[in-house]
Amino acid sequence: MKRILIIDDEAAICSSLAFALEDKYEVMTTTDPSVGVTWLEHDHYDLCLLDLKIGQIDGIDVLRQIKEVSPKTIVLMITAYGTIATSVRAVREGAYSYLTKPINIEELHSVIEQAFRYQHLNEQVDFLSQELEKKYSYEGIIGKSKAMKAVFHLIGKVREVDSNVLLTGESGTGKELVAKALHFSGKRKKAHFEVVNCAAIPDQLLESELFGYEKGAFTGAISSKKGKFEQANGGTIFLDEIGDMPLALQVKLLRVLQEKVVTRLGSNREIQLNVRVIAATNKNLDEAVRKGEFREDLYFRLNVIKVPLPALRERKEDIPYLIKHFIGQFNEEMGLNVKGLTKQAQRILLDYEYPGNIRELSNIIESSMVLADDEYIEATDLPNQVRKINHASNGENGLYKSFIGLPLKEIEKHFILATLEANKGHRKKTAHMLGISERSLRDKLKQYEHR
Known part of the structure; x- marks a missing residue:
């Protein structure tokens, strides 16, 4: 059921309009515009009927507040005949339309239905826009910043090619998500996408995980097993945290990339590969190469196309x-x-x-x-x-410096009242944030009232 909020300083008008609408809509009313704006900020209303003149308060100012806190709420202005010019200005400020007093109930229902049809069309446009955004956001990567647009541009450039890609950036920047985007938006999307976290697998197991093994290759190898490279044949393998791969294994990986073949542990048979390699690291591999912690030849093999991901x-x-x-x-x-x-x-x-x-x-x-x-x-x-x-x-920016020279009680009072205001008068949350009991907070507030 659609929800309607009525804001008018005349209680009788609020009651009569609510009575006329409550069979079709869920209706709330208030004669206090500040209360109405607060409700709109914290709850959802599809439409608001707003009086243009609420006592000494200008309805245009209230309209602006509503559009700031709840931009999708449709606003219909209620106006007297003498203020139609002002009502037109309200429409320019974002109101959908206006109704003149005395309000014709049939006209009211008609305008509200038109407004909701308009709202539905807007929602459809928003939905289609979101679908387009999903289509071009590359598998759920979200970002409209200049830095992310550069990443999207690179993905679009390299998603259809087979060149190796190196994703760089701090932990948590979404490197695996970008790797998936490259795979699932490219020509290999119907083939396997295999992930290997080089930092999470013990060194002694990483080789068998990558290259596979034959039955009896080592103690515990009771049957043959394909490695990740074989499983990814025709598709993509994502080597996450490649900077943590041990040097001895880097030599074997380099051969796989150069020869495009893999040999299972315990076997002499070479298996031809058609695999795209995407690697990722949060380390500075240039520095690791200088320190001898990462092979330069492997680095050049992996770093054909670099995609740096920005920190949040x-x-x-x-x-x-x-x-x-x-x-x-x-x-x-x-x-x-x-x-x-x-x-x-x-x-x-x-x-x-x-x-x-x-x-x-x-x-x-x-x-x-x-x-x-x-x-x-x-x-x-x-x-x-x-x-x-x-x-x-905030303290480093000078907030606390403004209290230098004030008595401690005055500083305490400021922070208590500011915290209470930030919590919209909610005493329990205020006491919790300040680390004091509700009783202590109540006592302090009483002291402030008598100062």
């Missing part, structure tokens, strides 16, 4: 899109109904530096969604280390 702190404009993606993903996976973040929580996440990159952001959103008591993630729901770093960085 270098593409912060992508964070809101990633947050939206993760919220949708975890809502579906965990059966939750989280709609977003409060402005304070989003500001903290935009300021954070993310040493763990996208993987860390995903973990932060998942844990915060589980802990959230409301439909919106509050700052208090975020992990402690994120909030602490944010507070520390």
Whole structure:
């Protein structure tokens, strides 16, 4: 059922309009525009009926606030005959249309139905846009920043060729996702995509994992087994954390890449390969080559095309899109109904530096969604280390310097009241954030009232 919010300073008009609409819609009313804006910020309403003049408050100003906190909500202005020119201005500011008093109920229903048809068309356009974005986002890689557009450009250039690719970047930047994009958007997409994490497999097992073995090749080899290169024949093998591969095995890998053949352990039979190799590392391989920790000839074989992935702190404009993606993903996976973040929580996440990159952001959103008591993630729901770093960085920017010379009680009062305001008057969350009991918070607030 569609939801409608009515904001009018006359309670009688609110009641009569609600009575006329409640058979078809879920209707809420308020005579206080600030309450209405707060409801729109924290809950979903499909349409808002807004009076153009609410006491001494200009409805245009309220309209602007609504469009800021809930841009998809349709707004219909209610106006007297003498203010039609102002109503036209309201339409230019984002209102869908306007109705003149006294309101004709049939006309009201007709305009609302038209508005919802308009909304449905917009939703279809948004859906098609999202589908197009999925098509060109390369298997779920999200980003509109300049840095990510450069990555998408490189993927588009090399996805159809067989040249080896080296993905570089810090841990958690999405190297495996890019490797999958290269495979599944290219000509080998119907063949196997095999993944080997060179850092996660013990050295003594990595060789057999890559190249396979024959029965009896070593103790415990009770049957023959294909290696990852064989399994990937015709497709792609992704060698993650290639910088951690031991030197002795690097020699054997180099031969496989040069000769395009593989020999299982315990066998002399060479198996012809047609495999595209994508490697990834979070290490500086140029430096590793200089130190003798990585073979230069293997490095040149792997580094035919380099795709550097930016750290999340270098593409912060992508964070809101990633947050939206993760919220949708975890809502579906965990059966939750989280709609977003409060402005304070989003500001903290935009300021954070993310040493763990996208993987860390995903973990932060998942844990915060589980802990959230409301439909919106509050700052208090975020992990402690994120909030602490944010507070520390604010201090370095001079926040605390402004309190130099003030009595401690005044500084305490400022932080308590500021925290209470950030939590929208929620005393339990405020006490938790400040590390004090609710009783202590209540006592301090009473002291402030008598100062």
